[in-house]
Amino acid sequence: MPTAIEIFKYLPKKNCGKCNFPTCLAFAMQLANSKAKLADCPFVTDEAKAKLEASSAPPIRLVSIGAGDAKIEIGDETELYRHDKKFFHQTRYAIVISDNADEKEAAAKLKRAADLRFERVGQMLAMDMLGVRNDSGDKAKFAAMVARVAGESALPLVLMSDDAEAIRAAASAAKLSRPLIYAASESNWQTMASAAKELKFPLAVKHSELNGLADLVEKIRASGVEDIVLDLCPSGLQQLVERNTIVRKNAVKKTFRGLGYPIVTNACGSGQAVLMALVSTMKYGGIVLLDDLDPAHAIPLFVLRQNIYTDPQVPIQVKAGLYPINNPGEDSPVLFTTNFSLTYFTVAADIEKSRVPAWLLVVDTEGLSVMTAFSAGKMTAESVAEALRSSGALEKSRREMVIIPGMLSRMSGKLQELAGVKVVVGPRESSGIAKMLRSL
Amino acid sequence: MVEVPIPKEKWSGKIGAVKLGASPAEGGSRQTVEVGGEAGMPFLSYEGLGKRQLLAGEVIDDPSQLTELAARAFGDAVKDPAAWAKRWVDGFHADLVCLKLRSTNPEGMNASPEEAAKTVIAVLKAVSVPIIVYGCGQEEKDAKVMEAVSNACAKERVLLGQAEETAYKTISAAAMSNHHALVAFSNLDINLAKQMNILLADFGVKFDNVVMDPLMAGLGMGLEYSYSVNERIRIAALMGDRMLQAPMLCDITSSWEAREATEENAQWGEAEERGTWWEATTGLAALMSGADVLVVRSPRSMNVLREAIDDLRGGQ
Ligand code: B12
Ligand code: SF4
Numbered sequence: 001m002p003t004a005i006e007i008f009k010y011l012p013k014k015n016c017g018k019c020n021f022p023t024c025l026a027f028a029m030q031l032a033n034s035k036a037k038l039a040d041c042p043f044v045t046d047e048a049k050a051k052l053e054a055s056s057a058p059p060i061r062l063v064s065i066g067a068g069d070a071k072i073e074i075g076d077e078t079e080l081y082r083h084d085k086k087f088f089h090q091t092r093y094a095i096v097i098s099d100n101a102d103e104k105e106a107a108a109k110l111k112r113a114a115d116l117r118f119e120r121v122g123q124m125l126a127m128d129m130l131g132v133r134n135d136s137g138d139k140a141k142f143a144a145m146v147a148r149v150a151g152e153s154a155l156p157l158v159l160m161s162d163d164a165e166a167i168r169a170a171a172s173a174a175k176l177s178r179p180l181i182y183a184a185s186e187s188n189w190q191t192m193a194s195a196a197k198e199l200k201f202p203l204a205v206k207h208s209e210l211n212g213l214a215d216l217v218e219k220i221r222a223s224g225v226e227d228i229v230l231d232l233c234p235s236g237l238q239q240l241v242e243r244n245t246i247v248r249k250n251a252v253k254k255t256f257r258g259l260g261y262p263i264v265t266n267a268c269g270s271g272q273a274v275l276m277a278l279v280s281t282m283k284y285g286g287i288v289l290l291d292d293l294d295p296a297h298a299i300p301l302f303v304l305r306q307n308i309y310t311d312p313q314v315p316i317q318v319k320a321g322l323y324p325i326n327n328p329g330e331d332s333p334v335l336f337t338t339n340f341s342l343t344y345f346t347v348a349a350d351i352e353k354s355r356v357p358a359w360l361l362v363v364d365t366e367g368l369s370v371m372t373a374f375s376a377g378k379m380t381a382e383s384v385a386e387a388l389r390s391s392g393a394l395e396k397s398r399r400e401m402v403i404i405p406g407m408l409s410r411m412s413g414k415l416q417e418l419a420g421v422k423v424v425v426g427p428r429e430s431s432g433i434a435k436m437l438r439s440l
Numbered sequence: 441m442v443e444v445p446i447p448k449e450k451w452s453g454k455i456g457a458v459k460l461g462a463s464p465a466e467g468g469s470r471q472t473v474e475v476g477g478e479a480g481m482p483f484l485s486y487e488g489l490g491k492r493q494l495l496a497g498e499v500i501d502d503p504s505q506l507t508e509l510a511a512r513a514f515g516d517a518v519k520d521p522a523a524w525a526k527r528w529v530d531g532f533h534a535d536l537v538c539l540k541l542r543s544t545n546p547e548g549m550n551a552s553p554e555e556a557a558k559t560v561i562a563v564l565k566a567v568s569v570p571i572i573v574y575g576c577g578q579e580e581k582d583a584k585v586m587e588a589v590s591n592a593c594a595k596e597r598v599l600l601g602q603a604e605e606t607a608y609k610t611i612s613a614a615a616m617s618n619h620h621a622l623v624a625f626s627n628l629d630i631n632l633a634k635q636m637n638i639l640l641a642d643f644g645v646k647f648d649n650v651v652m653d654p655l656m657a658g659l660g661m662g663l664e665y666s667y668s669v670n671e672r673i674r675i676a677a678l679m680g681d682r683m684l685q686a687p688m689l690c691d692i693t694s695s696w697e698a699r700e701a702t703e704e705n706a707q708w709g710e711a712e713e714r715g716t717w718w719e720a721t722t723g724l725a726a727l728m729s730g731a732d733v734l735v736v737r738s739p740r741s742m743n744v745l746r747e748a749i750d751d752l753r754g755g756q
Contacts, residue, residue: 081675083668115707120660120700214442238754241483241728249447256445275748278721282667282728296709299700300659300721307664307725342660346699369662431699 002055004032010048011041018042059251060260062089063202063227063286065129066156067177072128074229074286075262078252083312089262090309091285093277093301094129094158095292096268099136099145106145109292110152116298121316121341125302127155131182131289132170133268134161142166143173150174158182158264158289159201164191171199180204180287182264183231189216193223204264206231210243214258228261229286237275240265241283248284262286274301281305315367316341322391323348328357333440334393335403335426335433336361336384340369347430354434359397363387370405381414388419403436448486451678454479455732456685457491458621458651460536460599461570467595470568473535475651475732476687481674482728483752493727493749495742496536496572496735497528498693501551501559502543507696509712510719510738521559522566529567532739533746536599538572538691539563544585545576553588560589564596572623572689572735574601583610590614599623599651605636612645623689624652628665630672630684637683647686651733656690659722660698666690670729690726693737695719712740720744727752 008028019040021027030036038044038052062076072092079085097109109130116127132149134142142161147170150157157179159167167181183204184192196203203225207213210232217228232247234240244263250256264287265280267273274297277288281304293301310316320339325348337347339362351358363384365373373379388394388402400421404412406428416423426436457477462468475494480487500506503518513532517523521539528534539560543551551559560573573589575582586600587610600615601623608624615622624640626632633654640650654673657666670688677684695701701718702711719741723734727749736742 081668081671082664083672118708210444211442214444218442236754237748237751238483238485241752242485245481245484246444246446250445253447255447258442259444272747272751274717275724275744275751278724279728279752282725294709294713295707296711296714297717299708299714300717303660303700304663304721304725307659308667310664312664312668 002032002052004029006055007031007052010044010052012043012045014043016043057260059254059257060248060262061226061228063229063262065178065180065202068154070128070154070156071177072156077248077284080249080252082308086311086313087309089286090305091277091281092128092287093293094131094287094289095127096131096133096158096160096289097145097149098133099138099142101145106148110149112292113153113155116293116295118299118302120303120306121345122318123306123316125299125306127293127298129156129158129287131158131160134163134166137163139163139166139169143169146170146176147174150176156180158287160289162188164188164195167192167195168199171201176201178202180229180264182206182266182289184216184220186212186216189220190223193220193225196225197223202227202229204229204231206233208233210246210259214256217261218258229264230259230261231264231266234265237272237279240276240279244280244284264289267291277301278304282308317367318344318362320362320364320387322393322396323360323362324357325351325360326355326357328359328397330396330398332357332359332397333399333401333403333437334359334361334388334397336363336387337405338363338365338368338370338373338379340365340367340373343369347433350430350433351437354437356434356437356440358437359393361387361391361393361402370407374408374411379408381411381418384411384415385418388421394419394421406432446486449480449678451480451487451680453678453680453682453685455490455674455677455687456647458648458687460597460621462595462597466597468597469564470570470596472597473570478674478678478732480678482730485754489753491732492753493731494535494733495745495749496538496733497525497532497534497739497742498538498540498735498737499524499528499563500540500542501556502545502549505542507702507715507737509702509715510693510696512712513739522562525563525571526566528739529569532742534569534736534742536569536572536733537563537567538574538735540574540576541585541589542576544578544581546578546581548576553585556585557588557592560598561592564593570597570599572599572601579604579607583607586611587614590618590620594618597621601625602653603636603640605632605639608636608639609643612640612643615649616645619649621649621651624650624686626652626654628655628657628662628669630654630669630676633669633673634676634681634683637686641683647682650686651689652684652686653689653691656692656694656722656726656731658692658695658698659718659725660700661694663722663725667725667729670726670731674730687732688730689733689735690723690731691735692719692722692726693735695722696737716740716744720748724748
C-alpha cells in the first residue's frame with residue numbers, strides 16, 4: 001500500500017469534505033490505513049484512480065484457478081525467506097493426462113489423482129489439479145478428454161494446448177470453472193489472449209528467456225488479460241532456482257514489477273520431475289505440472305510442502321485436554337503427551353492401533369515436542385500434575401497411575417510426589433506403546 | 441525490449457573454505473578436498489557458487505540400530521567398517537566417509553579408545569578419500585576416543601566430530617595438536633551456532649579448521665526449523681558476520697527414523713523408494729538452505745543427491 005503522502009499527490013486537493021473527512025490529507029491518511037475507500041471522493045480522476053490502484057497492487061498477483069472447495073490460489077507472496085514472515089500460498093501439483101491417452105491410461109491417471117490423499121498431523125495432503133494436454137493436435141479429441149476429466153473430477157484444470165481453437169472447443173464442450181490456459185507464447189499470444197479474455201480464464205505465458213517473457217507479458221496485459229501465470233521454461237534445476245529467485249526477488253523488492261505473477265513449471269517429460277517439484281516447493285513455485293506421481297515420491301513431496309509452508313511463528317498444534325481413545329472407562333489408564341500436533345497424532349495413532357481403551361492427556365506445551373518442551377521448561381512435573389488435576393483425568397480413570405513418555409523418565413519421582421499417583425515410565429518411541437498397553 | 445534486472449545481492453562476507461584430507465606431499469595418504477567458499481545464496485551462479493557440495497557416506501562400527509532398508513545395498517559389508525567404507529567409495533562414489541564410532545558407547549559395546557583408533561586406521565587404509573569421525577555421543581568417553589583417534593591418524597587431516605557448548609575443550613585440543621579439522625555442533629539456533637564458533641575461536645581453534653553443524657532435523661520432524669536456521673546462518677555470514685562464516689555440515693541420516701519414511705502401507709508406495717526420497721528430500725532442503733557437506737545413509741539417496749547437485753550447479 002502506498003503511503004499517505006503518495007496517495008495525497010493524486011487527490012484533487014479541494015478540501016471540500018465530501019469524503020466525510022475534513023481535508024484531502026486526512027482522507028489520504030485513512031486510505032493508507034485501509035480505513036476509507038477511494039470511491040468516497042467524487043472528484044478523483046480516472047487516471048489518478050488507475051495509478052493508485054497500480055501502486056497498491058500486491059507485488060505478486062493473486063491468481064485463483066478452479067471453483068468451490070477444490071479452488072486453488074497462488075501468488076500474493078511478500079517474502080523471499082519464510083523466516084521473514086511466512087509463505088502464504090503453497091505450491092500446487094498437477095497430474096497431466098494426454099488427449100492421446102487410451103481408456104486405461106486416462107482412467108489410471110484419474111484414479112491416481114484421486115487416490116493421492118494422505119492425512120498428516122490433522123491436515124489433508126492431496127493432489128491439487130489435473131492437466132489435459134492436446135498432444136493429438138485434434139481439437140475435438142482434446143475437448144472430449146477435457147469434458148471427461150471435468151466430469152469425473154472436481155479438481156481445477158490446466159488446459160494445455162498451443163491452439164486457441166482447441167481451448168475454445170474444450171470450453172464449449174463442458175462447463176469449466178476457471179481452468180488455467182497453458183500457454184501463450186510468442187507465436188500464438190494474440191489468439192490465446194483473446195480466448196482468455198473472452199472466457200475469463202487465467203492464462204499462462206511462456207518464453208525461454210526472461211526478457212522476452214517480460215515483453216510478452218506486457219503485450220498480453222495491454223490486451224486486457226490480468227490473471228497471468230508465468231512459465232520461465234527452466235532448462236534444469238539451476239535455471240529453476242535462478243529464474244524463480246530473480247522473478248520473486250524483483251517483485252517483492254519492487255526492483256522490477258513487470259513479472260509480478262505466480263510461476264508454473266512444466267516438469268512433464270523431464271527425467272528429474274520429482275527434483276523439480278521439490279525445488280519449486282522450496283523456491284517460489286506456484287504450480288508444477290507432472291506426468292505422474294508415484295505415492296513413494298508424493299508423500300515426501302507433500303510433507304516437504306507442509307513443512308515449508310508452516311507458519312514459522314506457530315507450530316501446528318492441537319487443543320490441550322483429555323482425549324478418550326478406543327472408548328475408555330474408569331479402569332482405563334491415563335497417558336500424557338504434548339500438544340505439538342506431530343507428537344499428538346503419532347501417539348494417538350499408536351494407542352488407537354493397540355485397540356486398548358485409554359485416556360490421552362494433552363498438556364499445553366505451546367506446540368513443542370516432548371524433549372524440546374522439557375528442555376525449554378514448558379513441560380515440568382508441576383505443569384503435568386496441574387493438567388492431570390484440571391482435566392479431571394484422575395476422576396475419569398480410577399487406575400491411580402499415569403504413563404509418561406520414556407524420554408521424561410527424569411521427572412517420574414517428582415511427578416509421583418505432586419500428583420499422588422503411581423508413575424509408569426513408557427517407551428521412548430511411541431511405536432512401543434501398543435506392546436506396553438497390552439501388557440499392563 | 442524490456443530488460444529484467446538480475447537482483448544480485450552485494451554481500452560483504454564470504455564463506456571460508458576448509459580443506460579436508462592430506463596428500464602424500466603433506467604427510468598424509470589421500471586425496472584432499474575443499475568445502476565452502478560460497479559468495480552468495482545457494483546455487484545462484486550470478487552470486488558465486490563456491491566449492492562443490494560434498495556427500496559423505498555413513499559407516500557405523502556398531503550397526504545394530506541401523507535401518508535395514510537404508511543399508512541394504514551393503515549386504516554383509518555393514519559388519520566391517522573398512523569394507524563398508526570401501527563400498528561407499530568404490531561402488532557409490534562417495535566424496536567422503538563419515539565413520540561413527542558407536543561401539544565406544546559405555547552403555548553398549550564399550551570399545552576402548554585404542555580399539556576405536558584401530559577401526560579408524562582400518563577405514564583410512566581402505567579408502568583414499570578424506571574421512572569424518574564421530575564418537576558415540578557420551579561426552580566423557582568421546583573426549584578420550586577423539587584424543588586417541590587424533591593421535592593415531594596424526595597426518596591425515598580428519599574432520600573430527602563434535603565440539604559442543606558443554607564439551608569442546610578436549611576435542612579442540614585433540615584437533616589442534618595434529619592439525620585436524622573440527623565439527624562445531626549447535627542445536628537448531630543461530631545464536632548458539634555463533635556462540636559455539638566464538639568459544640572455539642577463543643580457545644585458539646583457527647577458523648579454517650571449523651565446519652559447523654547446526655543440526656538438520658529430518659523431513660516431517662522439524663525440517664522447517666532447520667531450513668530457516670540454516671538460511672539465517674548463511675545470510676548473516678554473507679552479510680559479514682565473521683563468526684558464522686564456516687562451511688555447514690548437515691547429517692541427514694536421522695530422516696530414516698521418521699515413521700512415514702519406511703512404514704509398510706499399501707497406499708504409500710514401495711517403502712525403500714519412499715525412504716530413499718525421504719532422505720533425499722531432507723538432503724535437498726539442507727542444500728537449498730546452505731549445506732556444504734551432507735552425511736548420507738543410503739546409496740540410493742546419495743545418487744539422487746549427486747544428480748541434484750550436478751544439475752543445481754549447472755553441470756559444474
Ligand atoms: C524440531 C526441534 C526443535 C524445534 C521445535 C519443534 C517443536 N515444535 O517442538 C525448535 C527449533 C523450536 C527447537 C528448540 C529447542 N530445542 Co529442539 N529439537 C528439535 C528436534 C530436531 C526434533 C523434535 C521433534 O519434532 N521430534 C518429533 C516428535 C514427534 O517427538 P516427541 O515429541 O519426542 O515424541 C516422540 C516420543 O517422545 C514419544 N512420545 C511422545 N509422547 C509420548 C507419550 C507417552 C506416554 C509415550 C510412552 C511416548 C511418547 O513418541 C513420539 C514418537 O516416537 C529434536 C532432535 C531430534 N531429532 O529429535 C531437538 C531437541 C528435542 N531439541 C533440543 C533442545 C535442547 C532445544 C532447545 C532447548 C535448544 C535451543 N536450540 O535453544 C530449544 C528450546 C525451545 C524453546 N522454545 O526455547 C534437544 C533436547 C536435548 C535433551 N535431550 O534434553 C534435542 C533432542 C536436540 C539434541 N539432540 O540436542 N527444537
Ligand atoms: S472529497 Fe475528495 S476533494 Fe473533497 S476533501 Fe475529500 S478527498 Fe479532498
